[in-house]
Amino acid sequence: MTDTQQQIVLASRPSSAPVDANFRLETVALSAVGQGEVLVRVQYLSLDPYMRGRMNDTKSYADPVPIGGVMEGMGVGEVIASNDPGFQPGDFAMGGFGWADHGCLPAKKLRKIDPALAPVQTSLGIIGLPGFTGWYGLTALGKPKAGETLVIGSATGAVGTLVGQWARLLGLRVVGVAGGAEKCAYAVEKLGFDACIDYRGKTAEALATELKVACPDGIDIYWENTGGPLTEAVIEQMNGFGRMILCGMIAWYNEKPKPDAENLLPKFWRNILVNRLSVQGFIISDHWDQLQSFVAEVAPRIAAGDITYRESITEGLETMPTAFMGMLEGKNFGKTLVKL
């Protein structure tokens, strides 16, 4: 057993898109395992778009990562030492270890993972936070009804995968938007979406034209993962009493306001009013109480093959920054993980 751990810290804040110099790999001594604590050797680390927000020094729903602090994130791995009766060496645990190959956390901040239920890394994806986000947001906020039309960007991402497949199971028409022909084919052929539009190189006007074909009855639910031109294209096609679920806006995470852009707000505001839309921002961590219901409902459907998923895995802690930067540009395909 090693007595050091490797970790990646925030070396500096990005001015727009993150670059290598914003990250630094460090080796530090392993923490001593205090009373009630559990030491985990991490096997998989999750990469998620929300991490981009933590790199900014601005008010958000969570504090920013301080300069020199370990980048935040969730991981899953094997318990190698425990000072808590709830965990034994050999157990699998998931928690917020950060971008590090080991993590020592209080037992109450860990979730025990059953490796017999599904591969342990799915606790970071389809039956982890991204899947839970999709399930909760769709069912509790989207109020989906059979026959309605749902549009989702980042269709083949970790959240979109679950949202779209679950909506199909509920009888909705599902139109995805993704980057590139391969992802679009996957969304239709493997995930069972009714259509998938390739957004690459298209303006809001061009996307609107394709959406009108794919959504002949308009759009009832828009799952907002992306922002950008897709959002512009969608707003004019929302049906009365439609629901817009704001979960992320990856296209805008790296963007500064454009002083020369058309002012879109009046158009959006007017559509929200005229069509009686509801727009609901949400953060899944407000809804932990629903997590067990989610796992109980969704895990069996994955085991039964009704819900599929895909992973985009690189190996080695040092690949985290590159994989993260690629994900923000849409280079990943499925749930982005790093295997240690």
Add this chain to the structure above:
Amino acid sequence: MTDTQQQIVLASRPSSAPVDANFRLETVALSAVGQGEVLVRVQYLSLDPYMRGRMNDTKSYADPVPIGGVMEGMGVGEVIASNDPGFQPGDFAMGGFGWADHGCLPAKKLRKIDPALAPVQTSLGIIGLPGFTGWYGLTALGKPKAGETLVIGSATGAVGTLVGQWARLLGLRVVGVAGGAEKCAYAVEKLGFDACIDYRGKTAEALATELKVACPDGIDIYWENTGGPLTEAVIEQMNGFGRMILCGMIAWYNEKPKPDAENLLPKFWRNILVNRLSVQGFIISDHWDQLQSFVAEVAPRIAAGDITYRESITEGLETMPTAFMGMLEGKNFGKTLVKL
């Protein structure tokens, strides 16, 4: 009894703010009173911001007024002939007569008004559509809780008057925004608002500075009547889980998109997400089933003096266009009515 009526029709569509030439006064023969119909001599006509939308030839929740068509609107007056057993001459009735001094409508499209309950013209204001809009939106969509802070533009308008006073009765801190010192003094002294900010000549930044003083605990509910710089000033001060109720946006009704304006949408979208805001567009005509509950709840509070109101009345059908254009510029003070 006259055999003609006067009415104002839409002569042409405005390109931005309406002008006199967009309206034309006509004299036409009175309609014959058909089976089940009721003829009303109108005493008061209502002027409301939504009428601006009807002048545009664009998709909205209601059809536009056609060129040459009578301008839409609600009025109240005395029944002078009836072919329906539910109405007798001498009764008072409210309905969508348009901008006209007489109206002949099916009885089922009229609401009988009890002149003993309150002055008949209040059926167009504080206990009519504007008051109902405020009551329904605040209670059903705003989900107000004692101790929270509510901000409302057009504070002394027909809707704002009811929203602010009702919120005060429910124990909220109420901050109004209005045009000019006289309206602001009225909001605080007569309507009992905790503060009122004069928006005239102020940028979004200046309004934000004043809002921070008036709302030391942030903003929980924003009643959107106005759009414009106030909306920009509010968004950054919304508390987590705040509610934005989109009822109108009078500042934007006459406005074309500004190609040189800062693109506000990403900022708004980000705040909605990060603060888990809900934004709900609504149109009161979806909620007629609640009208009787509203009248039953609010009318006694008006009679008791807990809720006050103010009217801005001009005389003569020919004053409708000028009074309407003035209202869009904020020149009215209270519910805008024209007495015939």
